[in-house]
Amino acid sequence: MKVLRLATVIAATAFTAQADVTSHGVSAFGELKYPTDYAHLDYVNPDAPKGGAYMGRSTFAARTFDSLNPYILKGEPAIEISLLVFETLMYRAWDEPDAMYGLIAESVTYPDDRSWAEFQLRLEATFSDGTPITADDVVFSLNILKEEGSPTYKTAFRDLASATALSPQRVHFEFREGAATRDLPILAAQVPILSKADWQGKKFAESSLVPPIGSGPYTIGDVKPGRSITYEKNPDYWGKDLPINIGKWNFASLNYEYFKDSTAAFEAFKSGAFEMHEEFFSKLWATGYDFPAIEKGWVVRDVLPDGRPSGTQGYWFNLRREKFRDPLVRQALALGFDFEWSNRTLFYDLYNRTDSFFEGSPLAASGAPSEAELVLIDAASGLPEAAKAEAFVPPQTDGSGRLRRLLRQAGKLLDEAGWKVGPEGVRQKDGQTLSIEFLSNSPAFERISGPYIKNLKLMGVDAEYRHIDAAQYQQRTEDFDFDIVVARLPIQAVPGTELRNLWHSLSSDAKGSLNLAGVANEGIDALIEAVISAESAEQHAIAVSALDRSLRAMHIWVPQWTKGSHTMAYWDKFGKPGVKPPFGRAIVETWWIDPAKEAALKEARSK
Numbered sequence: 001m002k003v004l005r006l007a008t009v010i011a012a013t014a015f016t017a018q019a020d021v022t023s024h025g026v027s028a029f030g031e032l033k034y035p036t037d038y039a040h041l042d043y044v045n046p047d048a049p050k051g052g053a054y055m056g057r058s059t060f061a062a063r064t065f066d067s068l069n070p071y072i073l074k075g076e077p078a079i080e081i082s083l084l085v086f087e088t089l090m091y092r093a094w095d096e097p098d099a100m101y102g103l104i105a106e107s108v109t110y111p112d113d114r115s116w117a118e119f120q121l122r123l124e125a126t127f128s129d130g131t132p133i134t135a136d137d138v139v140f141s142l143n144i145l146k147e148e149g150s151p152t153y154k155t156a157f158r159d160l161a162s163a164t165a166l167s168p169q170r171v172h173f174e175f176r177e178g179a180a181t182r183d184l185p186i187l188a189a190q191v192p193i194l195s196k197a198d199w200q201g202k203k204f205a206e207s208s209l210v211p212p213i214g215s216g217p218y219t220i221g222d223v224k225p226g227r228s229i230t231y232e233k234n235p236d237y238w239g240k241d242l243p244i245n246i247g248k249w250n251f252a253s254l255n256y257e258y259f260k261d262s263t264a265a266f267e268a269f270k271s272g273a274f275e276m277h278e279e280f281f282s283k284l285w286a287t288g289y290d291f292p293a294i295e296k297g298w299v300v301r302d303v304l305p306d307g308r309p310s311g312t313q314g315y316w317f318n319l320r321r322e323k324f325r326d327p328l329v330r331q332a333l334a335l336g337f338d339f340e341w342s343n344r345t346l347f348y349d350l351y352n353r354t355d356s357f358f359e360g361s362p363l364a365a366s367g368a369p370s371e372a373e374l375v376l377i378d379a380a381s382g383l384p385e386a387a388k389a390e391a392f393v394p395p396q397t398d399g400s401g402r403l404r405r406l407l408r409q410a411g412k413l414l415d416e417a418g419w420k421v422g423p424e425g426v427r428q429k430d431g432q433t434l435s436i437e438f439l440s441n442s443p444a445f446e447r448i449s450g451p452y453i454k455n456l457k458l459m460g461v462d463a464e465y466r467h468i469d470a471a472q473y474q475q476r477t478e479d480f481d482f483d484i485v486v487a488r489l490p491i492q493a494v495p496g497t498e499l500r501n502l503w504h505s506l507s508s509d510a511k512g513s514l515n516l517a518g519v520a521n522e523g524i525d526a527l528i529e530a531v532i533s534a535e536s537a538e539q540h541a542i543a544v545s546a547l548d549r550s551l552r553a554m555h556i557w558v559p560q561w562t563k564g565s566h567t568m569a570y571w572d573k574f575g576k577p578g579v580k581p582p583f584g585r586a587i588v589e590t591w592w593i594d595p596a597k598e599a600a601l602k603e604a605r606s607k
Helices: 002-009 135-148 151-156 184-189 262-271 282-287 327-334 339-345 371-379 404-416 443-459 470-478 497-503 522-533 537-554 595-606
Strands: 021-023 053-057 090-092 100-102 105-110 116-121 160-167 170-175 218-224 228-233 253-257 276-278 299-305 312-317 427-429 435-440 462-467 484-489 557-559 565-571
Touching (some): 053 262, 105 184, 116 135, 116 184, 135 151, 151 497, 160 184, 327 443, 327 557, 339 443, 371 522, 371 537, 435 443, 443 462, 522 537
Parallel strands (some): 435 462, 435 484
Antiparallel strands (some): 090 100, 105 116, 116 170, 160 170, 228 253, 276 565, 312 484
16 A cells, blocks of 8 residues: 555656667766767867876775775775776766776676666776676676675675676676666676686685786786885776777876875975875865975875765774664664764864755755655564654754753663763663774864763763774774774765665675674664665655665764865866866866976976
């Protein structure tokens, strides 16, 4: 009955029988932006000069690396290796929400119900050693990733039941019976293609520093584990003249330096040891960019708008632990984080508070649920009653740092949950103390977590901050051995199957998954499947909003902040296209070294 009622509320898209579709690209909803005969993407400069070195640093999170295999659980892979060295059957256009266009595959064919997909591989597609890419390589890649890759691939590719080589250049993907198939041709198009011959006799699941063979525009050059890695442009790159690649991959080499300490990294950038830097510290962005290279105009500060959903950054509770299983406890602990004070005092008012798991997306829930959302929520068992109310928004403070009202409210919630203040002022229940450890691999985050911990102690919570090295942190987060961690989880513009890796029961105990909170709720599973199976953009929006408000009602995290832009600094030697795609930063892909700027900078610095 509820399903029938849902059909009357949502104007479902009715599929009509039609011939199989063969196309140069694929997307979840709507028409593709680029026609079959497109020359290049709109956000590139097709005449961009080639050559020169890009000198960057490792990402904020990765302070070391010890592996050249980005597809397994063991080891920390080198930065950008999957982007630069390996390719997929099709590639994203960053000016569309989810569209993919032919790369290794020149076309995709699928029926109107998308129950299977076939890809026609390009005859000219080769690996960097000159061997052709065949359908056997595609079959091998899917199988090895599902069987021996990181557990996240088993979850991500569960609906890709099998791949079969129909000919050397044609591969057939069969999708799991009963699976929601809307996104599955897109998912199949994103399988990384590995060389079957290269992996013969090797242990795929073991971390290794032996350079693998890929088909991408770059090969691995100099490697200093934990210190630096260089990628060299492959002069014989097979795909350099494809429309999807025109105007891209312009640097002759890309060099990444690793720094264990962010202060040391910033000092190295100021001296020119590397030349491209994304700033993640608001205080440094507001107060630290007054060094000589800035004053002389050698270094450019740039704010690049980011049209993607900002992701879900926050303090994540580990619901696998008994002390966090009561939502009243989680709600109480969240009240101790004073965002307004942090933003004013620590962040120079550069951020906005995150409210939604789909922050920055038009799909985020707001206000009371619509009738169509209530249909989905009512049909999903195990969801909190609060999911049917106004979408939860964290309470605002006056920014003074005085949280008496909220701390009193938190105390009442903890009392209700059975955590009473003991003789020494510490919360206890059944003889156990409410102790919480904030686990981090970044000493810089202590200045943010410290005031939060102070407020928790005022509640009677025994809270502490623990800083450990990157290797320990990686192992403990992969094993879910923590109380609370800080993480930013990526969200797609058109959410789909990747949600299973974030909040689905399938990933709750899969080591290395992004389901850090350990969400394992039948109702959330049902809503995720409703998102994946939506047959129209309208149905999709309703399902995402229902999922968002249900997750928010569960209080599985303490939401942090967002700013909807990239704060970049770089030495003034780069050229960039006049248009930035809304759904990607695309610096490595589309920027270039401007010879005139590089020469002028070199001359100025030599004086």
